[in-house]
Amino acid sequence: MxxxxxxxxxxxxxxxxxxxxxxxxxxxxxxxxxxxxxxxxxxxxxxxxxxxxxxxxxPKVVSAVKAQLDKVMHTCQTVMPYEGYVKLAQKLAEVAPVKGDAKVMLANSGAEALENAVKIARAATKKNNVICFDGGYHGRTFMTMAMNGKAAPYQNEFGPMPGLVYRAPYPVPYHGVSEEEALRGLRMTMKSDSPAGDTAAIVIEPLLGEGGFYSASPQFLQEIRKICDENDILMIVDEVQSGFGRTGKMFAIEHSGVQPDMMTMAKSMAAGMPISAVVGTANVMDASGPNSLGGTYTGSPTACAAALAVFDVFAEExxxxxxxxxxxxxxxxxxxxxxxxxxxxxxxxxxxxxxxxxxxxxxxxxxxxxxxxxxxxxxxxxxxxxxxxxxxxxxxxxxxxxxxxxxxxxxxxxxxxxxxxxxxx
Incomplete structure (x- = not known):
């Protein structure tokens, strides 16, 4: 046609x-x-x-997907798991720079990964609030729309957003928001809207994607890590757009030396096949009960095959x-x-x-x-x-x-x- x-x-x-x-x-x-x-x-x-x-x-990814199609297309890993899911979990746990030993859950999209990261954070901390940043983009589901730091076109016409999501300034010195002002704004958010005792997580893109390709400095990210540690808050880093080599390291957060509690990733993870992941510190990831995480298609065999091939391409090329x-x-x-x-x-x-x-x-x-x-x-x-x-x-x-x-x-x-x-x- x-x-x-x-x-x-x-x-x-x-x-x-x-x-x-x-x-x-x-x-x-x-x-x-x-x-x-x-x-x-x-x-x-x-x-x-x-x-x-x-x-x-x-070609290496195409070949891996074709080979998987001849074996298993779908079982739902919560019904009958398969090798690709656990092998990919191992790979991600080995490369993701989170605090301590890591564990992994797979999902279908960046938004799903963020939704699950919030669920896990709430289960692990027994707290509910989430603090995000101006200009941030986290997805188009209801929770992630609420987390986005830009209303149009993501929130317009869709009615009230979920509550318990709060905002802080993202440092963009070129447009008048210094790191000092951003940190002051975050501390004010924690005083006026979301006190530490109610805040499960601070979610940040180390480099804004949809928000304009502005990067937070290593010093700023280190300060966020310090604030989280001092207040029993989980630091969640959104690497959906910045991950898998785009910034010259596997993940953008590696430029800062900061180890978050959880990371979300998707996009170039499988070179076009729909898959995403939450990778986090083992005790955090294990906080929720049996069968509390997952979905029918999460971590599908074909997408896992593609993602494993992506790791091979990174090593070889x-x-x-x-x-x-x-x-x-x-x-x-x-x-x-x-x-x-x-x-x-x-x-x-x-x-x-x-x-x-x-x-x-x-x-x-x-x-x-x-x-x-x-x-x-x-x-x-x-x-x-x-x-x-x-x-x-x-x-x-x-x-x-x-x-x-x-x-x-x-x-x-x-x-x-x-x-x-x-x-x-």
């Missing part, structure tokens, strides 16, 4: 709230390139929103080293654009999790979201998938596969530069 024919079906049968504004339909993909239903080639700088760190259809080198290439290009274009500012990266933003002027730092929207629209027209993000929707984020070929990377960056010129950046 053509793009036009598929678009007609989408308009007829897909709920408006779930439909993509993109009128192209993916037909075939390989590494950092996608071909649509009409045969048009696109360069992918979005990676399915951070899902494809090792690229579309990595130096994905972490590639991430560091890609991040430096991106930052160097952004820095050049900052000098070249009057509205390009604040280039930043942690490994290959990289962004810059569009502002009224380099002096004012005032966000210019319409420029970011114009750039992503023009990029689409020129054959490049590119995403904006941030509380102010003015940051351009880069989530291309870490495995992207040099010539494809250069082609895509040249398109971005053309777009910057055409929108008057």
């Amino acid at each position: 053509t793009n036009q024919e598929l678009q007609a079906l989408k308009e007829r049968y897909v709920a408006a709230g779930a439909a993509s504004p993109n009128k192209q339909f993916a037909d075939y993909a390989l590494n950092a390139e996608i071909w649509d239903a009409d045969g048009k080639r696109m360069i992918d700088f979005a990676g399915g929103i951070g899902v494809l760190n090792i690229g579309h259809c990595h 130096d994905i972490l080293g590639k991430s560091q080198r890609l991040g430096q290439k991106l930052y160097d290009r952004f820095a050049r654009w900052e000098k070249q274009f009057r509205h390009v500012a604040n280039p930043r990266h942690l490994g290959a999790m990289a962004a810059f933003e569009l502002v009224e002027s380099k002096e004012s730092h005032q966000p210019k979201a319409e420029l970011a929207a114009g750039i992503t629209k023009k990029a689409q027209e020129k054959g490049l998938i590119l995403l904006a993000c941030g509380l102010f929707a003015n940051s351009i984020r880069f989530l291309m596969p870490i495995t992207i070929e040099d010539d494809v990377l250069e082609e895509g960056l040249n398109i971005v530069e053309e777009c910057l010129k055409e929108v008057g950046a």
Whole structure:
């Protein structure tokens, strides 16, 4: 079917709230390139929103999934467990930098992982409140919508959010929120809304994803760890977007040396297969009773096979080293654009999790979201998938596969530069 024919079906049968504004339909993909239903080639700088760190259809992952399909597709691991689940749990427990010995539960999505992390924290601490941060994004289920630090479009029209979720500022010095102010805000939240005796967990992204690709410093994260330790609060780190090599380490929290009590992960964990995990300190993870965690499809055999293959690819192809080198290439290009274009500012990266933003002027730092929207629209027209993000929707984020070929990377960056010129950046 053509793009036009598929678009007609989408308009007829897909709920408006779930439909993509993109009128192209993916037909075939390989590494950092996608071909649509009409045969048009696109360069992918979005990676399915951070899902494809090792690229579309990595042959080792495809082979592992095909092999699993010939054995077992589904039993529900709570009914009859299987090797892939326990082997993947072992791998995750070995690499996740949590406090002490680790245990694991698998789920289907990042939001499910966050929901379960909150459940586990409440069971372990016998407390109920959760503190999150401005700009944070944790999912689209009701609990995770309440945890998000941005209302539109995630909370609008859906009625009251679950209670006992409280907010603190996230440090973004470029937009006027210093680390000192963020810590002061957190302490005020704990005084005015969520005292330590009622707070089960503090949940934080070490590097904001949807919130704008701003990273918390090691010192800030160490202070959060200290506050949690002093007040019998669990520290939960959300690595759904920043995990699995995107920042040049397996997990972004490793840049700080901090060991959280629990971590959530998903996205690039299985290179496109739906799976997520909560990894935490063993006694915390064991706090809830038998059969209190899980679900019909959680940690499916095919997704576990894919995730185990991802670990092999990391070991064989130096994905972490590639991430560091890609991040430096991106930052160097952004820095050049900052000098070249009057509205390009604040280039930043942690490994290959990289962004810059569009502002009224380099002096004012005032966000210019319409420029970011114009750039992503023009990029689409020129054959490049590119995403904006941030509380102010003015940051351009880069989530291309870490495995992207040099010539494809250069082609895509040249398109971005053309777009910057055409929108008057």
